Amino acid sequence: IFNVSNVTGQNIEILKTFLNKLEKRDNSVKVRNSLINFSKTNNFNNLFEIYNTYVVKGKGLIVYGLAKLGNFNLQDEFNIGPFSNGYIRVRIRSLHNDTRNDITCLKEGMYGCLCIKTVNNKDVLSKRMLRRSKVITDYNNYSSEVSCSSIIGHHKTTIGERYKSFFHSGNIGDAVTIVSSDNFPMRCREHHKITFKF
Helix, strand or coil, rough: CCCCCCCCCCCCHHHHHHHHCCCCCCCCHHHHHHHHHHHHHCCCEEEEEEEEEECCCCEEEEEEEEEECCCCCCCCEEEEEEECCCEEEEEEEEEEEEECEEEECCCCEEEEEEEEECCCCCCCCHHCCCCCCCCCCCCCCCCCEEEEEECCCCCCEEECCCCCCEEEEECCEEEEEEEEECCCCCCCCEEEEEEECC
């Protein structure tokens, strides 16, 4: 604990020195390399994470998010989802960057909006269907389960099979059920390999 004063400036230099000596904890390079390896293994090149969805009169359905992998061009066709029955094929009708300039290509690492329309007119796509955990990609497989190593933080009771929780990873935030673990019951401060089902 540093006792500092913004009025007199007491101990501000000590706090600055401490902050400057802290090591940088940047996991973005590890996350990017992991995503690239996953895309090579599963044969896909594009991934756009959806953060918000809008319906604009005269334009239609618009999604805002981040191009995590690859480039997104006008008139390109991609899959959007996943939904319970897979993905829906969509075409990019128009796009603009984060500063609301019309562009022809949203490049990797850029935030922007994509105006989309389903390729097949029989497919129904609404704002309600596009939660934060959805993506636009050229990938066409999906999994309803995820396995990870985790440490149980503070929890009042023991955790058993079929326990329901909430899962956060990247732009995914969804309800999950514990399907399996290396050991049941799970208690606070224990390390486990857990499989969750969305």
